[in-house]
Amino acid sequence: EGLPALRVDPGLLAPNAPVSKSAAPRASGGEAALRSKEGTAPVKPAPGPGADAAAADADVGMTAEAGSTVVVADRIDGQQDVELSAVGNAQLVRDDTHVRADRIIYREVLDEVEAIGDVRLSRGEDIIRSDKLRVRLDEQTGEVDAPEYAFSRVVQKQEGMTPRTVIGSGHADVLKLNGENQYALKNATWSTCKPADPDWYLKAGELELDYDRELGVARDSTVVFKDVPIFYMPWAEFPLVAQRKSGFLPPTFGTSNKTGVDLSVPYYWNIAPNYDATFVPRYMSRRGLQLGGEYRYLTDDASGTIRAEWMPNDRVAGRDNRAAGSILHQQTFGSHWSTYLNLNGVSDKHYLEDLNSRLAIASQSNLVREGSVSYASGSWWSATMLAQSYQTLTGDKPYRRLPQLTLGGQRPFLDDRADFIFSSEYVRFSHPDPDKPDGSRFVAYPSVQVPLGGTAFSLTPKLGLHYTRYALDQALIGDKKEITRTLPIFTLDSSVVMERDTRWAGRDTIQTLEPRIYYVNIPYRDQSAIPNFDSGLYDFNFAQIFSENIFSGSDRIANANQVTAAVTSRLIDSDSGIERLRFALGQRYYFADQRVTLPGVPARTGRRADILASLDGRLSQDFSLNSGWQYNPRDKITERFNADLRYQPGFAQVVNLGFRYTRDVLRDLDVSGQWPLGGHWYGVARYNRSLRDHRVTEALAGLEYAGDCWVFRTVFHRFATKENAVTQAVFLQLELTDLASVGSSPLDLLRRTVGGYGTINQPVADPVFGQP
Amino acid sequence: CGFHLRGNIAMPFHTVYLAGDENNAVLVDLRRQLRLNDVEVVDTAPQAEAVIRVIQLRKEKDILSLNAAGKAREYRLFYTLAYAVDTPTGKTLRAPDRIILRRDITFDDSQVLAKAQEETLLYNDMENDLIQQLMRRLATIKLDTAQ
Numbered sequence: 001e002g003l004p005a006l007r008v009d010p011g012l013l014a015p016n017a018p019v020s021k022s023a024a025p026r027a028s029g030g031e032a033a034l035r036s037k038e039g040t041a042p043v044k045p046a047p048g049p050g051a052d053a054a055a056a057d058a059d060v061g062m063t064a065e066a067g068s069t070v071v072v073a074d075r076i077d078g079q080q081d082v083e084l085s086a087v088g089n090a091q092l093v094r095d096d097t098h099v100r101a102d103r104i105i106y107r108e109v110l111d112e113v114e115a116i117g118d119v120r121l122s123r124g125e126d127i128i129r130s131d132k133l134r135v136r137l138d139e140q141t142g143e144v145d146a147p148e149y150a151f152s153r154v155v156q157k158q159e160g161m162t163p164r165t166v167i168g169s170g171h172a173d174v175l176k177l178n179g180e181n182q183y184a185l186k187n188a189t190w191s192t193c194k195p196a197d198p199d200w201y202l203k204a205g206e207l208e209l210d211y212d213r214e215l216g217v218a219r220d221s222t223v224v225f226k227d228v229p230i231f232y233m234p235w236a237e238f239p240l241v242a243q244r245k246s247g248f249l250p251p252t253f254g255t256s257n258k259t260g261v262d263l264s265v266p267y268y269w270n271i272a273p274n275y276d277a278t279f280v281p282r283y284m285s286r287r288g289l290q291l292g293g294e295y296r297y298l299t300d301d302a303s304g305t306i307r308a309e310w311m312p313n314d315r316v317a318g319r320d321n322r323a324a325g326s327i328l329h330q331q332t333f334g335s336h337w338s339t340y341l342n343l344n345g346v347s348d349k350h351y352l353e354d355l356n357s358r359l360a361i362a363s364q365s366n367l368v369r370e371g372s373v374s375y376a377s378g379s380w381w382s383a384t385m386l387a388q389s390y391q392t393l394t395g396d397k398p399y400r401r402l403p404q405l406t407l408g409g410q411r412p413f414l415d416d417r418a419d420f421i422f423s424s425e426y427v428r429f430s431h432p433d434p435d436k437p438d439g440s441r442f443v444a445y446p447s448v449q450v451p452l453g454g455t456a457f458s459l460t461p462k463l464g465l466h467y468t469r470y471a472l473d474q475a476l477i478g479d480k481k482e483i484t485r486t487l488p489i490f491t492l493d494s495s496v497v498m499e500r501d502t503r504w505a506g507r508d509t510i511q512t513l514e515p516r517i518y519y520v521n522i523p524y525r526d527q528s529a530i531p532n533f534d535s536g537l538y539d540f541n542f543a544q545i546f547s548e549n550i551f552s553g554s555d556r557i558a559n560a561n562q563v564t565a566a567v568t569s570r571l572i573d574s575d576s577g578i579e580r581l582r583f584a585l586g587q588r589y590y591f592a593d594q595r596v597t598l599p600g601v602p603a604r605t606g607r608r609a610d611i612l613a614s615l616d617g618r619l620s621q622d623f624s625l626n627s628g629w630q631y632n633p634r635d636k637i638t639e640r641f642n643a644d645l646r647y648q649p650g651f652a653q654v655v656n657l658g659f660r661y662t663r664d665v666l667r668d669l670d671v672s673g674q675w676p677l678g679g680h681w682y683g684v685a686r687y688n689r690s691l692r693d694h695r696v697t698e699a700l701a702g703l704e705y706a707g708d709c710w711v712f713r714t715v716f717h718r719f720a721t722k723e724n725a726v727t728q729a730v731f732l733q734l735e736l737t738d739l740a741s742v743g744s745s746p747l748d749l750l751r752r753t754v755g756g757y758g759t760i761n762q763p764v765a766d767p768v769f770g771q772p
Numbered sequence: 773c774g775f776h777l778r779g780n781i782a783m784p785f786h787t788v789y790l791a792g793d794e795n796n797a798v799l800v801d802l803r804r805q806l807r808l809n810d811v812e813v814v815d816t817a818p819q820a821e822a823v824i825r826v827i828q829l830r831k832e833k834d835i836l837s838l839n840a841a842g843k844a845r846e847y848r849l850f851y852t853l854a855y856a857v858d859t860p861t862g863k864t865l866r867a868p869d870r871i872i873l874r875r876d877i878t879f880d881d882s883q884v885l886a887k888a889q890e891e892t893l894l895y896n897d898m899e900n901d902l903i904q905q906l907m908r909r910l911a912t913i914k915l916d917t918a919q
Contacts (some may be wrong), residue, residue, distance in 0.1 A: 048914055326817070328781035334797065353842075363844045365881045376795040390884065394843075398884040455808075456777035515773050536886025539878050543897035552889040577909035626874070660837060666845060668837050688841065697838045721842040728905065752834060 021448065030477075069094045069137070071106060077345045083107050090115075094137050097123045111134050125152040128175065135177060144175040149183075149462065153241040166241045166738055168216075169195040172207070181211035190216065192738040193709035199737050200710055202238070214241045225710070228345040228491075238739055243567035246270045249278070250736070256729030258354060260286030266287040274298045287314045288624045290355065304329035304341075308528070317354060323347045324355075335378060341371045351563035353721050366390040370546060381409025381422070392432075399429045399436075399533050425554065429533040437531045439472035439481075443554045447489070460495045468554060470530060477529040485525050487557055489548055501574070504581075505620060508574035515567045518546050526596050530580055531555065532599055540610055540630055540639070542566070545588055551598070561592040562609075571617070581617030593651075606634045622649045639663050641688060667692040672700075672754045680706050684715075686753045695720065700753050711735045717749065734742055780809060783820035787812045789860070792826030795836045798853065799826060801903050809907070817860045821915060825901040831895060836876055849875045849891060853906065854856060863918035871905050873898045888905035 054238070076087025083105060086092070090104035092113060102117030114134045116120070120136065121128040121144070128297045135142030141545030150169035172188035184206070191201035205220030216238045223231040238247045238314045249266040253391040256262055264282040271277060280292035292309040304327070311322040328342040344367035346352060370388035389400040408423040424444040431438060447464025495516040502511045535553035538544040545564045551555055572579050588609035597603045614628040623645065630640035644658040656669035672686035681703060688698040702715035713735075731749075750757050776806070788915035789812050792799050802824075803813050814820050836846035865890045875894040879887055 297828050338795075342882065363838060363842055365883050372836075378795065382795075388824070394841075394881070396882040401885075497778040499778045500774040502774075511775075534885035534889065536880070536883040536890065538890055538893070541894075543875070543894050547893060552886045554891065572908055575912060577905075577912040579908065601843055610891050628876075660846070666837060666839075670837075688837070693840045695840060697840075697842070719842060720838060720840065723840050725842075737783070 066095060069106070069210050071104065072174060073104065074640065077107075085430045090508065097121070097137060099133075099135075110136065111138050112142075125154075126150070130175075131483045140177055142177045146176070147172055147175045148195070149175065151183075151240075153211065153214070155241050166192060167195075167658065168192055168209070168240055168738075169198075170201060183209040184212075185209070190218075191709065192736075198709070199707050200739075202739065203229075209240060211240060214239060216240050223736070223739075225736070230734075241738075247739075250733050252731055252733050254729055254731040256468075256727060258286075258727050258729075259284035260514065262729070284355075287311070287316050287355070301332040301333070302329070304331075306667075311355070314354075317348075317350070318451065319348065321347065322351055322355070324351055336375055337373065338376070339373045343369045343371075345369070345391055346393070352393070353727070362466075365394045366392050377409075380411040383407045396474060397432050399431050401427050402430060403428060407574070407660050418448055420448055421447070421462075422446045425535070435477060437472055437474050439470055439531065439533075441471075441533065441554065442469045443467070445489075455498050456498070457494075460492070462489075462491045462493070464489045466557060468557075472531065475529070480529040483529055485527065485530070485557070487522055487525055489557075490521045491548060493546075494518075502571075505570050509580070510572045510574055513567065514569070516546070516565075518564040520548055520560045520564075520565075521562040522548070522557060524592075525557070527556055527596055534761050535598060537598065540612065541628070542584060542612060542614065545586055545609075545612065550594075556596055558594060558596045559592060560590075562588055562590045564588040579617065581615070581619070584612070584614045586612045608633055610639055623647055635661065644755075648756050652676055652758040654754070654758070656755045665692075666690065668697070674750075674754055674757050677703075682706065684750055684754055685755065698753070700749070701752065709737045713750075715749065775846055779830050781907060783809050783811050784810060784913045784915050787814050787822075789814055789817040789820035789821045789823045790826070791817070791850060792822060792829075796829060798829055798902060801899065802906065805907055811881055812875060822859045822865055822913070824910070825856045825858065825861055827852070828870075833891075842895075846881050846916060847877050847879055849877060849894055851896070851902060853902045855906065857910065857913055859915075859918045865913050865915065865918050866909070869909070871909075873901055873905075883898055891907055907918060 016471075019046060028211045070093045071086050071091070073086030073090035076084065076086045078084035086104045086106070088102070088435070089681055090101055092099040092104050092106060092115075094717075097237040099113055099115050099121050101115035101119040103115070104113070105114040105116075107114075112134065113136075114132075116132050119128075119130045119133050121130075121133060126149070128144055129505050130144045130147040133142060133144040133147075135144075148169075148171045152165050152167045154163050154165050165604070167192055170185075170189035170191055172185040173190045174186045175188075176184040185204075185207055185208075186206060186524075187204075188207040189198075189201045190207060190209070191198040191204050193199050193201070201224050201552040202218055203222045203224055205333040206216035206218070210216070218236045218238065219234065221233050221236055233248070236247060246269050247267070249268050251263065254262045260261045262282065262284050264280050266280045267276050269277045269279070275295075275297045277293065277295045282290040282292060282293075284290065288311060290309060290311045291703045293307070295306045297304055306325075306327050308325040309323060313320050314322050324346040326344040327341060330338070331340075346367065368388065370386060372384055372386040374382065374384045376382045384404075384406045386404040386406075387402050388404065389402065390398050391409055394397070402424065404427045406423070406425045408421075410419055410421045412419050422445070424442075426440065426442045426504075428440045429438060443466070445464055447462055449460055449462035452459045466485075466487045466489055467635050468483075468485045471480075472481045472483070475481045480666060493516070495514060498513045500513075501509050502509050504511075506733070532555050535555040537548070538550060540553055544550070545566065548560070550560075551558060565588075568582065568584045568586060570579055570583075571581040590607045590609065592602075595675040596603040611631045611633060612629070612678055613631070616626045618624045625643065625645050628640070629638065631637075632639050638661065640662045642658070642660045644656060646654065646656050648654040652674055653676065655673040655675070656671065658668075658672075660666060660668040660670065668688060670686070670688045672688075674682060674684045682705075684700070684702040684704065686698065686700040687696070696718070698717075698719040700715065700717045702713060704711060704713040709736075713731075713733050715731045716729075717731070718726055721727050783806070788806060790799055790803060790806075790813055794800075806813055817823050831851075832850040832852070834848045834850070835844045836848045837844075839845040852870055853872075854868060854870040855866075856864070856868040858864055875898060877887070877890060877894060
């Protein structure tokens with residue numbers, strides 16, 4: 001048995017009363033077919049009079065009980081259990097399958113539908129039109145002659161993102177249904193454009209669409225863009241619903257003064273949901289061929305990326321085997337242990353500036369090689385072991401830390417009325433240059449803090465003892481190879497939080513007023529015999545003025561008798577708790593002169609430190625500002641000033657205006673933006689000029705065209721690489737939406753360079769996993 | 773001028789479950805802050821009135837300005853916290869939301885180790901800021917509006 005019940009719904013037939021009458025005198029089989037086979041299937045109520053008209057173009061009104069079949073037509077005749085013939089506006093419904101045609105023949109024993117003349121088959125979201133089809137309903141197998149089809153799926157790329165519908169459509173000579181969600185086509189086309197006149201399509205001798213795996217496989221295929229064949233592939237896999245799928249990514253074509261004509265054709269291999277790889281063959285007309293690859297993995301307890309590039313021969317540099325590589329790995333073992341590895345290297349010092357047009361990497365002078373193992377006790381303490389060195393491409397070489405061991409923690413005691421804080425470190429410093437002193441350093445810094453006060457008012461005294469011991473290989477001064485330094489450090493941190501209800505930009509808002517006073521006392525110790533392994537002067541900013549030491553690292557601990565006063569005021573949206581705007585003002589007062597200095601750096605003079613002010617947040621719906629100002633009241637000069645104003649009234653509409661100033665170091669103007677130019681065109685640009693050096697450090701100009709189902713972008717990029725050298729490059733890229741739709745270098749460049757940049761086509765599948 | 777001393781932040785729930793890497797410093801501090809505001813952090817989701825899911829904690833670093841030699845002179849550090857709050861039965865109390873903070877840092881090739889430690893100081897500062905801003909947002913959740 002197993003076949004679903006067949007039922008011609010008399011209720012549905014009723015509006016066509018004359019026709020059903022004409023069926024009545026026919027063979028007894030026709031009458032029998034009007035009954036439910038089991039005789040128990042309930043009869044659906046008749047649809048309203050309007051339903052017929054609506055049914056002409058949709059399946060409105062045509063529903064069937066689960067598993068049963070409903071046939072309706074102008075005239076129905078045939079024989080029960082054998083063959084039922086429905087002629088004239090014939091419709092058949094089984095579950096979510098609807099067939100409409102001039103004529104439908106249903107063979108119950110075979111569970112087969114044959115439809116002839118203006119056939120429309122819909123199943124779930126899939127629609128097939130043809131002149132003739134033959135389908136077995138339950139098996140979902142069969143064949144359609146010369147179909148036109150449109151298959152829709154809803155895609156939600158990530159949690160929190162708006163779902164969207166991807167429609168793949170086309171036509172073929174023959175379509176075979178091979179079970180649920182499986183289609184095989186001959187001489188077929190496929191496109192995510194609007195079906196009527198697609199701007200691009202894939203044309204394939206054989207095409208398989210697997211909507212279970214959301215994968216298309218094309219053989220003997222050509223990509224046709226604006227009726228021009230642009231790319232032939234004997235075999236290709238592509239994603240049907242914009243998920244991560246293996247396939248070619250949009251090729252990038254460009255030219256630059258470093259490489260000549262530059263063509264990359266990345267191939268993405270989606271090995272498994274948590275493993276993938278990208279291979280990037282790259283051809284540079286001046287230099288030769290480069291092979292690049294990236295492999296990524298993500299498991300429950302580990303993640304990582306391995307990258308490598310290799311050039312067998314570089315014609316310009318006259319070198320063989322130029323290469324670069326990196327390994328990034330993170331792993332946890334149970335809940336306590338974790339490990340981290342970050343290795344980077346290049347075959348020669350000029351590799352990055354010669355071959356890598358990605359500025360973010362080319363602008364590095366030191367490539368880190370480090371690995372660490374950490375233990376988090378889960379209660380209050382943790383420990384880390386690190387080994388770190390660098391490959392230096394230009395300039396000063398950093399010290400190696402081989403190894404660094406740290407142990408630290410924080411534990412409340414006295415019924416949570418006090419905290420014990422402990423930090424300690426052992427480092428062995430060695431320098432690649434023999435004339436730099438090597439040595440080891442041990443630091444232990446236990447302290448106790450007692451938080452007093454409640455939520456609105458707090459007062460926290462903290463007292464600690466900072467102990468350091470050096471064992472140097474060579475003495476810096478005299479024969480001082482063993483040096484110890486012990487310093488008591490006292491701080492007192494007090495703050496008050498006040499609030500009031502107000503209105504800001506038409507919304508209920510909480511305004512806070514948070515004065516804070518921070519006192520530090522550290523006595524003086526002569527540290528001139530101690531080399532400088534890892535110390536530097538912190539930038540003067542709001543994080544630094546509330547820290548104990550003006551130096552980073554442990555080689556210098558500045559004598560201090562100083563108080564910092566600051567006040568912060570925030571505007572917080574009452575409904576959402578979102579901080580809209582923050583203003584802060586602070587200054588430090590010294591009661592003692594600075595006596596501890598870094599080698600070659602003069603001591604601070606004067607008792608009053610610079611004033612810091614900042615204003616950050618949204619000024620209105622469309623304007624936001626990030627700004628900071630450091631003012632030196634002694635000499636009445638601005639030490640540092642930066643302001644970044646952003647105007648962003650809508651999507652793909654952003655203008656950034658930035659000015660950055662640091663006395664004697666930089667004076668930069670930075671303008672960037674993205675704006676619709678009308679008629680599907682968008683412009684994007686950045687101009688970054690050093691007013692101090694009278695030089696353009698980075699310039700970028702691009703045009704993007706957003707078609708319905710494709711995007712074209714071209715980007716000109718110019719940036720400084722040396723005092724008197726620049727790299728200039730032009731990229732071209734054609735992205736066919738949902739066919740090869742993953743980020744690539746021009747997009748990365750635009751995102752990085754133009755703050756607030758909006759990708760002008762729909763958000764596409766991003767091969768980055770584990771990153772919502 | 774209308775300012776008054778702030779009382780406790782009144783949290784809308786008394787028990788909460790934190791989903792995320794429990795050893796991460798941000799979660800450790802968040803747990804402490806919740807306790808200070810009279811919210812008990814429980815061990816399993818069904819015991820809790822609300823489940824805070826830390827979806828993402830990401831540190832990023834972009835070049836802000838270059839020197840004449842094309843080398844980075846300033847970086848901008850970003851710290852992103854993405855979170856969502858649900859009921860234990862999976863109803864949404866706060867749809868996925870993110871807080872993005874940024875700090876600028878000057879860079880000097882000759883002070884690589886010192887600058888790396890300065891970055892740590894700024895990231896720690898951002899962590900405190902993230903937690904403070906998150907607490908403010910959590911306080912505006914209304915348990916009876918779950919969807």
